[in-house]
Amino acid sequence: MKDSRLRKPLLIGIALLLLTNAVVLGGVYYNRAGDDVRRITLTERELTLPYRYGRNRENSGIALRLNYRVASGRAHKYYLSGSGSPAWFDRKKLALVGYDVSPSVDSEQGRRAYKKLRSREALLVLEYDGATYQAALDHAQKGLLEKRQQLDRDPHSDIYQNQLKNAERMLEREQTRNSRLFVIDVGNDEQSLRKQYADSARYIIVAGKVGISLHVVKGGVWELSGNIHSVAIREVTVPWKYRSLFEGILDRPRSSRVLQQAPRYQLSVAYGKRLEPWIIDAVSLPSAQ
Amino acid sequence: MQQLSKSEAQERADRISAFQLELQQLERERVLQLSNAQRQALDDYHAGLVAQLSQSYDIDHDQRTRQLSLGMRIASFLGALALAASVFFLFYQYWGRINTSTQVTLLIAAPVFMFLVTMLIVARDQSGYFAKLAAMVAFACFVLNLVMLGQIFNITPSDKAFIVWAAFAFLLAYSCDARLLLAAGIICISAFISARTGTWSGMYWLDFGERPENFLPAAVIIFMVPQFIDHRHYWGFAPIYRVFGLLMLLLPVLVLANWGDASYIDADDELIEGGYQLAGFIISALAIWIGLRRQWAEVVNTGNVFFVIFLYTKMFDWWWEIMPKYLFFLIIGLTAILFLFIFKRLRSAGLLSIKEAR
Numbered sequence: 001m002k003d004s005r006l007r008k009p010l011l012i013g014i015a016l017l018l019l020t021n022a023v024v025l026g027g028v029y030y031n032r033a034g035d036d037v038r039r040i041t042l043t044e045r046e047l048t049l050p051y052r053y054g055r056n057r058e059n060s061g062i063a064l065r066l067n068y069r070v071a072s073g074r075a076h077k078y079y080l081s082g083s084g085s086p087a088w089f090d091r092k093k094l095a096l097v098g099y100d101v102s103p104s105v106d107s108e109q110g111r112r113a114y115k116k117l118r119s120r121e122a123l124l125v126l127e128y129d130g131a132t133y134q135a136a137l138d139h140a141q142k143g144l145l146e147k148r149q150q151l152d153r154d155p156h157s158d159i160y161q162n163q164l165k166n167a168e169r170m171l172e173r174e175q176t177r178n179s180r181l182f183v184i185d186v187g188n189d190e191q192s193l194r195k196q197y198a199d200s201a202r203y204i205i206v207a208g209k210v211g212i213s214l215h216v217v218k219g220g221v222w223e224l225s226g227n228i229h230s231v232a233i234r235e236v237t238v239p240w241k242y243r244s245l246f247e248g249i250l251d252r253p254r255s256s257r258v259l260q261q262a263p264r265y266q267l268s269v270a271y272g273k274r275l276e277p278w279i280i281d282a283v284s285l286p287s288a289q
Numbered sequence: 290m291q292q293l294s295k296s297e298a299q300e301r302a303d304r305i306s307a308f309q310l311e312l313q314q315l316e317r318e319r320v321l322q323l324s325n326a327q328r329q330a331l332d333d334y335h336a337g338l339v340a341q342l343s344q345s346y347d348i349d350h351d352q353r354t355r356q357l358s359l360g361m362r363i364a365s366f367l368g369a370l371a372l373a374a375s376v377f378f379l380f381y382q383y384w385g386r387i388n389t390s391t392q393v394t395l396l397i398a399a400p401v402f403m404f405l406v407t408m409l410i411v412a413r414d415q416s417g418y419f420a421k422l423a424a425m426v427a428f429a430c431f432v433l434n435l436v437m438l439g440q441i442f443n444i445t446p447s448d449k450a451f452i453v454w455a456a457f458a459f460l461l462a463y464s465c466d467a468r469l470l471l472a473a474g475i476i477c478i479s480a481f482i483s484a485r486t487g488t489w490s491g492m493y494w495l496d497f498g499e500r501p502e503n504f505l506p507a508a509v510i511i512f513m514v515p516q517f518i519d520h521r522h523y524w525g526f527a528p529i530y531r532v533f534g535l536l537m538l539l540l541p542v543l544v545l546a547n548w549g550d551a552s553y554i555d556a557d558d559e560l561i562e563g564g565y566q567l568a569g570f571i572i573s574a575l576a577i578w579i580g581l582r583r584q585w586a587e588v589v590n591t592g593n594v595f596f597v598i599f600l601y602t603k604m605f606d607w608w609w610e611i612m613p614k615y616l617f618f619l620i621i622g623l624t625a626i627l628f629l630f631i632f633k634r635l636r637s638a639g640l641l642s643i644k645e646a647r
Contacts, residue, residue, distance in 0.1 A: 009464045010408045013457065014401065017431065020453045021397045024435065028442045058378060060385030061440065098491060113555055118492040118499055207445055209493045232445050240388045276443050 031272035038200035038271045039280070040128060044263035046181045047236060049250060062246050063235040064267075064279075068181040070228045071132050082183075082230065085213050089186060089226030097122040097186055097210055097226070105214065105222040117212045119229055123275075124208040125185035125197050132182040140174040143167050176261050183228050186210055190275075207232040207275050233276060236269065242282040295417065295466065296524025298346035305335050306351075347415035365418040366469065372422065373429030380433055392441055396434045403427035404461075411465055424461040424470055431457050448494050451481035468525050475511055475533045482507035490553065501541030502553050508537035528587040535576055535588060539595045542569045547602065569599040600624070 047064040070084035091101045098120055103110035127133075147167040151160040181204075187193045190205065197203035209229040217223045238246055249264055268281035293301070315321040323331065342348050349355040376399070384392055407423040414420055435450050458474030461467060480497075483504045487497035497503045512534025515527035545552050546569050549561030576592030579585070601621060608617050 006408055006412055006464065009460055010405075013404050013408075013460050013464075016453065016456055016460070017397070017401050017404065017434075021434065021438070024438050024444070025393070028438075028444065031442075059381045060383055061381070062385060063440070112557075115550070116553070116555055119496055120491055121493050209496075233443050235440075236443050237440055240385070240392075243385065274445065276445055278443060 027274065028276075031274040031276045032270070032278065034273060036194075036273045038204065039268060040201055040204055040271070041266060041268050042128065042181070043266050043285070045177060046128070046179045047267055047269070049246060062238040062243060062250070064238060065235050066181075066231060066233070067179040068126055068183060068231070069136075069179055070183050071136065083228055085225045085227045086183065087225075088184070089210075089228070091224055093186055094212060094224065094226050097188055099212055101224065105224050111214060111222065114212055114214050114224065119209045119211040121232075122186045122188060122208060122210045123190055123193055124183050124206050124210075124228065124231060125187070125193060126181050126204040126206060127184040127197075128202050128204070129180040130182070130184070130202055132184055133180040136178070136182075137174050140167075140171040144171050177263075183208075186226065186228070204271055205275060206271070206277075236277050236279060238282070239279055242279065245282050245284055293346070294522040294524065295346045295348065297522070298342045299348045299524075302339055302342050302348050305339060309335065345415075347417070361416070361418050365422050369422045369425035369469065372426045376426060376429045377433055380437065384437065389441060393438070396437050400427055400430035400434050400457075403430050407461065407465065417466055420465045421467040421469070424465045424467050428454075428458055428461055428470060428473060446495065448481055448484035448488075451477045451484070455481065462526075463523065466523060468529055471526055471529055472533070475530065479504065479507040479511060479533070479537060482510065499551065500553055501544045501551055504537045504541045508534050508541075510534075511537065528585070531585060532587050532591055535591045535595075539569065539572060539576075539591070542572060543595070543598065543602075546599070566599065566603060569595065573599060597628075 046067050048067050049062070049064060066082075068082050070082060071086050072084040095101050099117060103113045105111060105114065144164075144167040147160065147164040151157065151164050154160055185193070185197070186208075193205050197205065208231040211227040211229050213225050213227040215223060215225070245265060263285055265282060265284050267279055269277050270280050271277050312321070312323075316323075349358050380395075387395075403423060404427045407420060407427050410420040410423050411417075432454060435453070438444065439446065439450075455474045455477035458470050458477060462471035462474055483506075484494045484497045486503040486506055487500060488494045490500070490503075492500065511530055514530045514534075520527040520530075542565050546562055546565040549558035549565070552561045552565075554561050554564075573592045573596035576588050577596065580588030580590075580592055604617075604621065604624075608620070612620075
């Protein structure tokens with residue numbers, strides 16, 4: 001009698017498990033099928049290996065972290081982190097991603113309304129090795145030139161000597177190690193973004209999270225701007241067939257990894273219809289030998 | 290004998306045990322005297338019934354078996370959690386060394402296999418402890434299944450995973466009479482409802498915890514479930530629904546009573562905090578009242594705890610800065626004594642009304 005009572009839950013449970021997996025795998029197939037797939041070639045500078053510490057040592061999977069940057073409108077212009085408030089993310093763009101920007105920032109009530117607003121989902125456009133990266137490079141070169149001129153005026157200054165060394169390091173990093181991937185636009189309409197940024201070898205469109213930022217600028221004036229928080233998929237798992245390429249690098253002592261200059265591998269990454277990425281090819285670069 | 294649940298059978302055995310003890314006491318005090326024949330018939334009937342219940346439902350028929358059962362329940366709970374954690378870490382340790390097809394096959398096969406094992410154990414094992422353990426491992430395998438597929442194929446995180454996890458947890462909970470899995474199911478479905486409430490208001494779903502009000506619809510739904518679905522055959526299920534419902538209602542209110550900035554309401558923070566403090570007092574007092582009326586002990590206790598938390602939080606806000614510490618704690622202690630007197634009077638009034646009704 002008990003066995004017949006369990007028949008219905010048994011069938012429901014099996015159906016639930018199999019159907020869920022079918023839907024998930026069907027979604028993966030849908031993402032990767034068709035002509036809407038975008039392919040881009042990135043290096044270690046844009047997709048970095050994890051550190052083998054703590055929990056990661058218990059995890060035999062290898063996932064590369066997407067390393068992108070935001071050109072902020074403020075003091076440290078070319079952030080090394082993937083969040084910030086770019087100058088182009090203005091009130092108009094905030095309205096485009098769905099924020100109500102009608103309240104005035106000059107009133108207490110308006111500012112309170114903006115402080116209440118939370119992050120939203122939006123589409124981010126990432127540009128690879130384009131105009132924004134070139135501007136970051138120019139900025140570092142200009143900075144080095146300024147420090148050289150400073151030291152020329154006062155050659156015995158320890159402070160200027162240190163500042164010159166820092167500027168040299170910054171330029172070297174910008175040329176060989178910093179990510180060339182920058183967030184350059186946001187939106188909600190995927191089709192129009194695909195049309196506007198049609199060059200799939202240079203632009204990636206990803207799902208991400210944005211927020212609103214309210215701050216005081218010079219003269220005590222309140223300014224509203226958008227804030228890039230993060231991308232939805234920050235890590236890309238390395239398929240099993242390319243594992244051996246990365247295992248050798250991961251197993252090396254950490255000090256040798258810190259000293260390495262040029263990227264050690266290059267990856268061909270595809271982004272599908274659901275904006276989910278996967279690695280389609282991986283090769284080691286001469287610096288890895 | 291009519292079909293009973295294990296909890297109903299245990300209740301019957303406990304009543305028989307209590308009846309026998311009381312009968313002995315009444316006989317010693319010469320209040321009631323049964324004839325030898327009556328006593329023999331009664332003892333034979335109860336012995337037969339308890340033996341039948343023990344065989345059919347694996348119940349506890351004395352204090353020793355009750356203590357052993359408690360030990361088995363603790364062992365089952367800890368074993369279930371440890372095995373579930375072991376499944377996760379086992380897969381994490383080795384998944385990177387096997388190809389994608391094998392990974393996917395293992396991830397799908399594991400919960401299916403464990404579910405079949407669970408159903409087999411449910412059909413064979415009367416005690417239920419092994420079934421609950423297997424059910425917990427099956428649930429862990431299903432969670433691992435979807436989490437790892439998400440990692441392998443770099444799938445965008447979605448709140449829809451919570452709904453299938455909840456469905457599976459509920460299925461296992463009701464099949465195995467497992468309250469831990471019921472709690473897991475309630476947590477998953479509440480997370481889904483709260484995430485959806487958040488996305489309907491425009492926020493990113495993963496940030497639903499930033500607005501405690503997102504939990505309020507889930508709280509009401511979960512609390513009301515036992516009102517619409519009969520849980521008489523599932524001992525302890527209805528109280529779990531009610532406690533979780535109340536916790537999801539009162540914890541956000543407590544947070545907002547101290548942090549008005551987190552509210553959806555576009556008003557001054559102090560006004561919001563004041564409003565939620567008042568709401569907290571009213572809701573917890575209502576919970577105590579409803580709990581007393583409906584004889585829901587868990588609702589009374591939860592209401593009590595939160596009423597005290599709200600009261601002491603308010604006292605802290607009023608007096609901590611302006612009063613010497615010894616005086617502050619003296620007032621807290623005196624308030625507790627006042628509550629004792631109030632509850633004692635309520636209890637006496639309750640006993641008096643029972644006597645008068647007789």
